[in-house]
Amino acid sequence: MKVTIDQDKCVASGQCVVAAADVFDQRDEDGIAVLLNPDPSAEQAVDVRHAAVVCPALAIHIEE
Template structure:
């Protein structure tokens, strides 16, 4: 499945990184989320879905 991140919506809460470290990171300068892996499956898919669910800005979608 594909992970989509809208950096313009991101509020740098870091919830995505805590939920899916292998899929997301944060920029050092402002904390905005960075997508490390667009295509995920297995455990990473479950983690990406959790990240989307806990994102307070609704900046993550998994399709």
């Protein structure tokens, strides 16, 4: 699994961090999502997929 974030689309809702805090974080200055781990483990895959689904801006992209 390879994860990317389109930071231009991100609306800083923080849903990705709630869903998968080991993979996503937010910049302090504006709340835009940042990727901590672009290659999450198999154990993190369910949470990462959930983060992509709940992202209101659909800014998270997953390549299997």
